[in-house]
Amino acid sequence: MSLLRRREAGIALALLLVIGVTTVVQPGFLFSAGGWRDLLLTPAILVVLAVGQAVVVITRNVDLSVGSVLGLTAYLTGRLFIDAPDLPLVVVALAAVAAGTLLGLVNGAIVAFARVPALVITLGTLYVYRGVTLTWAGSDRIDAGDMPRAFLRLGTQQVLGVPVLTIVAAVVLAAVAHYLHTSRGGRQLYAIGSDPAAAALAGLPVRRRLLGAFALGGALAGLAGVMFAARYGTVSSGAGTGMELQVVGAVVVGGVAIFGGSGTVAGAALGAMLLLTINRALPVVGIPDFWQRAVVGALIIGAIALDRVLATRRSRRLAAARDADPPGGTTAVGPAAPGPDHDRTRTEEATA
Amino acid sequence: MRSHARPWWQRALLTREMLTVAILVVAWVVASATVRGFDGPLTITYLVLDIAPVLLVALPMTLIVATGEIDLSVASVVGLSSVTFGLLYQAGLGLWAALAASVLLGAVCGAVNGALVAYAGLPSLAVTIGSLALYRGLAVGLLGTTAVTGFPDSWTDGATANLSESPWPVVTLGLLALAAVFAVLLHATPFGRNVLDIGRSSEAARFSGVDVRRTLLILFVLSGAVSALAGVYYTLRYGSARGDNATGLELQVVAAVLLGGVSIFGGRGALHGVVAGVLLIGVLGSALRLEGVTVNVINIVIGTALVVSVVAPRIAGGVRVRRRASTSPRDGSAVAQRS
Amino acid sequence: SGGGGEGGGGGDDDVAITMLPKNLGNPYFEASTAGAQEAAGELGVAVDEVGPDAASPDAQVPFINTAAQQGVSALVVSANDPTAIGDALEEARSAGTKVVTFDSDTEPQFRDLFVNQASAEGIADKQLELIAEQIGGAGEIAILSASANATNQNAWIALMEEKLASDYPDIELVETVYGDDDDQTSFDKTAALLQSHPDLKGIVSPTTVGIAAAARYVSTSEYKGKVAVTGLGTPNQMREYVEDGTVEAFALWNPTDLGYLATQAAAALVAGDITGAEGDTFEAGRLGEYTVGADGEVLLGEPFVYDASNIADFDF
Amino acid sequence: MPNAAPMLRLEGVAKSFGPVAALRSGTLVVRPGSIHALVGENGAGKSTLVKIVGGVHRRDAGVVELDGTPVDFGGPAEAKAAGVAVIHQEPASFPDLTVTENIYLGREPLRRFRRIDRRAMRDGARELFRSLGVDLDPDRPAEGLSIADQQIVEIAKAISLDARVLVMDEPTAALSAVEVRRLFTVARGLRDAGRAVVFISHRLDEVADLCDTVTVMRDGAHVSTDAVADVTPDELVRRMVGRDVAELYPKVPSTPGEVALRVEGLESTGTFHDVSFEVRAGEIVGLAGLVGAGRSEIARAVFGVDRYDAGRVVVGGRVLTPGDPAAAIAAGLALVPEDRRLQGLVVESSVARNVSSVALRRRRAVLLPGAEAELARDWAGRLAVKAGALDADATTMSGGNQQKVVLAKWLATHPKVLIVDEPTRGIDVGTKAEVHRLLSGLAAQGLAVLMISSELSEVLGMADRVLVVREGRIVAELDRAAATPEAVMRAATPGASAVAEGGAA
Numbered sequence A: 001m002s003l004l005r006r007r008e009a010g011i012a013l014a015l016l017l018v019i020g021v022t023t024v025v026q027p028g029f030l031f032s033a034g035g036w037r038d039l040l041l042t043p044a045i046l047v048v049l050a051v052g053q054a055v056v057v058i059t060r061n062v063d064l065s066v067g068s069v070l071g072l073t074a075y076l077t078g079r080l081f082i083d084a085p086d087l088p089l090v091v092v093a094l095a096a097v098a099a100g101t102l103l104g105l106v107n108g109a110i111v112a113f114a115r116v117p118a119l120v121i122t123l124g125t126l127y128v129y130r131g132v133t134l135t136w137a138g139s140d141r142i143d144a145g146d147m148p149r150a151f152l153r154l155g156t157q158q159v160l161g162v163p164v165l166t167i168v169a170a171v172v173l174a175a176v177a178h179y180l181h182t183s184r185g186g187r188q189l190y191a192i193g194s195d196p197a198a199a200a201l202a203g204l205p206v207r208r209r210l211l212g213a214f215a216l217g218g219a220l221a222g223l224a225g226v227m228f229a230a231r232y233g234t235v236s237s238g239a240g241t242g243m244e245l246q247v248v249g250a251v252v253v254g255g256v257a258i259f260g261g262s263g264t265v266a267g268a269a270l271g272a273m274l275l276l277t278i279n280r281a282l283p284v285v286g287i288p289d290f291w292q293r294a295v296v297g298a299l300i301i302g303a304i305a306l307d308r309v310l311a312t313r314r315s316r317r318l319a320a321a322r323d324a325d326p327p328g329g330t331t332a333v334g335p336a337a338p339g340p341d342h343d344r345t346r347t348e349e350a351t352a
Numbered sequence B: 001m002r003s004h005a006r007p008w009w010q011r012a013l014l015t016r017e018m019l020t021v022a023i024l025v026v027a028w029v030v031a032s033a034t035v036r037g038f039d040g041p042l043t044i045t046y047l048v049l050d051i052a053p054v055l056l057v058a059l060p061m062t063l064i065v066a067t068g069e070i071d072l073s074v075a076s077v078v079g080l081s082s083v084t085f086g087l088l089y090q091a092g093l094g095l096w097a098a099l100a101a102s103v104l105l106g107a108v109c110g111a112v113n114g115a116l117v118a119y120a121g122l123p124s125l126a127v128t129i130g131s132l133a134l135y136r137g138l139a140v141g142l143l144g145t146t147a148v149t150g151f152p153d154s155w156t157d158g159a160t161a162n163l164s165e166s167p168w169p170v171v172t173l174g175l176l177a178l179a180a181v182f183a184v185l186l187h188a189t190p191f192g193r194n195v196l197d198i199g200r201s202s203e204a205a206r207f208s209g210v211d212v213r214r215t216l217l218i219l220f221v222l223s224g225a226v227s228a229l230a231g232v233y234y235t236l237r238y239g240s241a242r243g244d245n246a247t248g249l250e251l252q253v254v255a256a257v258l259l260g261g262v263s264i265f266g267g268r269g270a271l272h273g274v275v276a277g278v279l280l281i282g283v284l285g286s287a288l289r290l291e292g293v294t295v296n297v298i299n300i301v302i303g304t305a306l307v308v309s310v311v312a313p314r315i316a317g318g319v320r321v322r323r324r325a326s327t328s329p330r331d332g333s334a335v336a337q338r339s
Numbered sequence C: 001s002g003g004g005g006e007g008g009g010g011g012d013d014d015v016a017i018t019m020l021p022k023n024l025g026n027p028y029f030e031a032s033t034a035g036a037q038e039a040a041g042e043l044g045v046a047v048d049e050v051g052p053d054a055a056s057p058d059a060q061v062p063f064i065n066t067a068a069q070q071g072v073s074a075l076v077v078s079a080n081d082p083t084a085i086g087d088a089l090e091e092a093r094s095a096g097t098k099v100v101t102f103d104s105d106t107e108p109q110f111r112d113l114f115v116n117q118a119s120a121e122g123i124a125d126k127q128l129e130l131i132a133e134q135i136g137g138a139g140e141i142a143i144l145s146a147s148a149n150a151t152n153q154n155a156w157i158a159l160m161e162e163k164l165a166s167d168y169p170d171i172e173l174v175e176t177v178y179g180d181d182d183d184q185t186s187f188d189k190t191a192a193l194l195q196s197h198p199d200l201k202g203i204v205s206p207t208t209v210g211i212a213a214a215a216r217y218v219s220t221s222e223y224k225g226k227v228a229v230t231g232l233g234t235p236n237q238m239r240e241y242v243e244d245g246t247v248e249a250f251a252l253w254n255p256t257d258l259g260y261l262a263t264q265a266a267a268a269l270v271a272g273d274i275t276g277a278e279g280d281t282f283e284a285g286r287l288g289e290y291t292v293g294a295d296g297e298v299l300l301g302e303p304f305v306y307d308a309s310n311i312a313d314f315d316f
Numbered sequence D: 001m002p003n004a005a006p007m008l009r010l011e012g013v014a015k016s017f018g019p020v021a022a023l024r025s026g027t028l029v030v031r032p033g034s035i036h037a038l039v040g041e042n043g044a045g046k047s048t049l050v051k052i053v054g055g056v057h058r059r060d061a062g063v064v065e066l067d068g069t070p071v072d073f074g075g076p077a078e079a080k081a082a083g084v085a086v087i088h089q090e091p092a093s094f095p096d097l098t099v100t101e102n103i104y105l106g107r108e109p110l111r112r113f114r115r116i117d118r119r120a121m122r123d124g125a126r127e128l129f130r131s132l133g134v135d136l137d138p139d140r141p142a143e144g145l146s147i148a149d150q151q152i153v154e155i156a157k158a159i160s161l162d163a164r165v166l167v168m169d170e171p172t173a174a175l176s177a178v179e180v181r182r183l184f185t186v187a188r189g190l191r192d193a194g195r196a197v198v199f200i201s202h203r204l205d206e207v208a209d210l211c212d213t214v215t216v217m218r219d220g221a222h223v224s225t226d227a228v229a230d231v232t233p234d235e236l237v238r239r240m241v242g243r244d245v246a247e248l249y250p251k252v253p254s255t256p257g258e259v260a261l262r263v264e265g266l267e268s269t270g271t272f273h274d275v276s277f278e279v280r281a282g283e284i285v286g287l288a289g290l291v292g293a294g295r296s297e298i299a300r301a302v303f304g305v306d307r308y309d310a311g312r313v314v315v316g317g318r319v320l321t322p323g324d325p326a327a328a329i330a331a332g333l334a335l336v337p338e339d340r341r342l343q344g345l346v347v348e349s350s351v352a353r354n355v356s357s358v359a360l361r362r363r364r365a366v367l368l369p370g371a372e373a374e375l376a377r378d379w380a381g382r383l384a385v386k387a388g389a390l391d392a393d394a395t396t397m398s399g400g401n402q403q404k405v406v407l408a409k410w411l412a413t414h415p416k417v418l419i420v421d422e423p424t425r426g427i428d429v430g431t432k433a434e435v436h437r438l439l440s441g442l443a444a445q446g447l448a449v450l451m452i453s454s455e456l457s458e459v460l461g462m463a464d465r466v467l468v469v470r471e472g473r474i475v476a477e478l479d480r481a482a483a484t485p486e487a488v489m490r491a492a493t494p495g496a497s498a499v500a501e502g503g504a505a
């Protein structure tokens, strides 16, 4: 645990480092109304997605369809504003979240009941959901003019200098983190990811938990869709394309093991912030537009490598601990070991 | 003792691969019968030209997935090799020199992935998501806004010309040859057996003297090299080397491989299934386009096909599902490891 | 839609035209397709819109191939790459299909006709005029373009760079970034631009997606009113920002007219009224008569400037 | 008490996995306040029966009654809820969770707002370990626990359920004597509290020691149920095997040839130190020691799957490259590893592919269809492997048969030196005898055999020489004559008191 915490501390440190360096090069990066706001605002959407993805990955699954779900729900949000102008914002938002939950449930149901790999299924639904959006939207798109001012304002509004979307992301993060850490269901998600077969043998409600995880992932993707519409003010049928890899990248950078069982949503959130902050920092420190992706890629690989180093240290420590003061299994062996061997000899002579 | 539980024809026909082959045949027949213009000679030409890069990359991907790993960086390698090839052409290199150099670079890209996965023991999914961004970044970085064009016809013909009067493009031969090579490699050599064993239990493979790391490294190098080859083909077919060439190809390839019946957990898979998977995606696309169906519906169809192809056998062979599920937890986890 | 199928039926008696924009889901092309349909209605020909979801040449090629297989009478295409789709177009033409490029051209040898929205010079000049007057003739500006390989954008940008050097000594182009015609990317690139160039006076975005995203970002930031945004945009996308004062004025030709003209030209080619040779003239319905210029170019006209005074009159 | 109404009753329970009839008619009647032994050969269907009781599998036929009321568990959860606790044969712990979380998973004590009460949980775990007399850190992750410790956690989990029926499937397979005794104490405690306990083991001495009633199974069917006092061990064995077991240790004396394997000063920090020994052609050398002494590690290092820090391994005069099993195999070395399901076999692969996996793949550049089956049929025949067909997955075989496949796989390479690690762990007496006959036969033909076993009697019965490993060092070398149980144990156990205690046991 302490070591996991150290893992998150590492990312946080890297984040601060990036911010620090960039701010030195360009004070406005932090010390300007816009700089400060974007620092908090830009990662908000990816953080929400990463939290959802982290929960799924912890169960040793993955949801590649989040980008398409975001696109669909973002468009739905806009459509509702146009087709049902007098719906209150909250209702619209809830509708989008509900839609996301539904799409997540579809993934979860197929994975949990047909016992098929999530990677394959969500790769399929990535295509399907995107196709549905394209069919529905066609060349139509939602422009800022189509959405209520009040809603668009949410995309940038600040409370006490903190953007609303950032607050939303923070609340989501806190809630999910609390659930994972302190509830039975939360711990079971880790158990399932740690060893699915053992989880089944232990009689955990594996299917229900998987459904829950995917539903949560979908719901958060839906919420992200709403945030997307509010922030970018325009939604085309291509919204969120290719986001899945960015999200998984963030989760991995955040130290959530891709094979499930370990990692925290806080880490995933930090990973998301780190990725996007670096994205924004690179041009400021003068890395030309075109080379930026390369740097991000190198960063992701670096982060995973770091994880490995830490993990290896951990298991070495555990092995050492076992040898140093061998617990139950190996301690008291000494004095009485001959016992059963004698007995056994006797029996087997008898059997002869 | 009997060497087989089931008669040969059952073993040959009642396989996951054959399901894909069957769907392909049906799709083809239906399309030829109902879709105007599908039975024309152009269909074959375009089909081959379009699927060529997917098929190329799918060959090594099949083996990688069969070990339980995955390589998502392939499309970026295609892009990077396309750019390198273009730049080398500008620099005045000959066709073969430029081609060799690009393929070599691809091999290096693959080696980097392979080293990180096999020797540093990092999860391939994560690593190659990283190198996907890295290699693509290098590709667009190298060329920026420019695109290298104007390759001599003598070069581009190799990628686009047909065999004399037949509707079959020249590249067909190359594809068949390479597919055959990989088929033999996977199904009839010790290396292939080891690949499948690693997919099922790399621990047991190690105890049988299989050099798991070297095997993985080789596979990723192959993947890089073949992707680079696809990059060159790409460049010559479209006569334009660009940093963003083949963006998103990786998902198409993975989809095709899985559609072809390779288990994402590793340990199971056959090349004829994958070839059928690639063709199926190509045929569906071309038939639907001829019907004037737009890209979105095509996406839906392909996505659904992917899901169904995985779910259907599960539901059919429900017995097997239960059996697999009830094997000892240790093995269960060892298998699930790679989900 | 089985429209393609019907088209495949008889390229000879009834005329079938395939409209292939850079990508679907782009309102600019929605407008041009509307124009195409209008023309089709008047001419009594069938127009089908097909296209990829991402604006890349390799995604465009299969649709060109399909058109060739269907043996459609004409293909009206906005090229994602000047050369990459060349072979496919040639094959289509050898199969008897007339090829008209619009909005974004290929190399001349690949098509019969290019319907140009406005001369590249015209577009470049107009945008520089606008930005110059909006920032008072001096200061740093940046360009937010579409994809790095977009033919027409790159052509305009090159011209703008020349013009800046020669005619606008006090205006400095500090950076050109690429939003790939994706809302989110363009939006974030705008943010990055303003971050990294605190003294930036204006942003020119010669693409409808880019200018909308830039305007959206600026309108919600403290740069509103301080940093000018202009370029090429559609009224519906920009209305919001013109009304709230983020954007003073922007330019664009009428994409509906562009699609209309392109379709008229295609029909004329099919009918054999013109061959695409310089000097050919044809009747383009409500737009009147047009003449084919050097290397098969037909010029729609000069770009039109939209601002608070007139934007209410347009809806596309 | 024995004639109280049954707490658990199974009658003619059947279960098949596809073609395999794992259980034909399982019958088991367990009364409260009784410890009931369930014995049978590998593949007799014990674990399958247990898994049905525990709700892991659903039965195809038959009745299961709990306290006289018929039950049909849909899953392990239902079984738990009904008061049935099962310790399965393969411990299944969650490496990423702490030991405590492993024990209480799904049943964590809660505070207000249904939040987990971590303190209460930790204290509970401490208490459980105290009652089992082991000191495990409740907060350490389960990752890296030795098999034995994993088994302990399983036991603690089962006990914490405070169930009416406790079923233990070979819980002692990996336990040390002391742990076994403590486990027995706990079990007796439960019995005296009126619970029903089912105990599965291949060690008949343990059955005699702990149980009051014993049920014998063979080929998935019930054979007999008696009071333990009424049946002799060899009678039990006869019923289990269905035939008389031949001599268990058919050791043919052989004349050692030249040195086949020489290990010189092998060193691996933390695991073993300065290990040197020789094995000659035609002799069987036993490697004795307590569980955890490091014998497997030595074997793995010699074979090359593990690296070592110093020393060298010489096979047939050739010095092996460290950490390169391929080289070892080429030199004529073979290792039958400790864990056959994880290391010995690719259980998802067919018998044919497993048998031919090493021999054939080293010889052929291209594998023609049939070649594998050919080789496999030959060896499966020689070792009398029982399998549906050569292309049947190894998963579907019972422990004993799987072990034979592993042996076949290595013998097919015609090795000069054969290392066997726990060759008969969890294997029934019948198969055991076959394996022993095979080994001594091979030795007689000039094969050099290094045998690791935790069963002292096995080592003494089979070995020409015995090397004793203690805490990673070879502390004694005894020839067949000198190798008495006392001598070996004295060498193996730290502290002289060992022997005294041992005698007492």
Ligand SMILES: Nc1ncnc2c1ncn2[C@@H]1O[C@H](COP(=O)(O)OP(=O)(O)OP(=O)(O)O)[C@@H](O)[C@H]1O
Residues within 6 Å of the ligand: B323, B326, B327, B328, D017, D020, D021, D022, D023, D040, D041, D042, D043, D044, D045, D046, D047, D048, D049, D089, D395, D396, D397, D398, D399, D400, D426
């Ligand atoms: N999941 C399964 N799929 C197919 N066959 C199985 C499965 N589980 C068990 N079997 C078969 O059922 C038979 C009984 O197996 P089981 O594990 O119950 O034997 P056992 O008495 O526990 O043997 P051991 O003493 O080695 O544990 C064996 O032949 C085994 O191969």
Ligand SMILES: Nc1ncnc2c1ncn2[C@@H]1O[C@H](COP(=O)(O)OP(=O)(O)OP(=O)(O)O)[C@@H](O)[C@H]1O
Residues within 6 Å of the ligand: A322, A323, A326, A330, D144, D145, D146, D147, D271, D289, D290, D291, D292, D293, D294, D295, D296, D297, D338, D422, D452, D453, D454
């Ligand atoms: N499951 C395990 N994982 C990692 N290390 C282990 C495990 N079990 C034991 N060890 C450690 O490895 C060393 C040797 O253990 P091992 O059980 O291999 O000894 P052994 O002499 O082979 O005993 P046996 O072969 O009877 O199990 C000891 O230090 C022990 O703590």
Ligand SMILES: [Mg+2]
Residues within 6 Å of the ligand: D046, D047, D048, D089, D169
């Ligand atoms: Mg068993």
Ligand SMILES: [Mg+2]
Residues within 6 Å of the ligand: D295, D296, D297, D338, D421
């Ligand atoms: Mg051992």
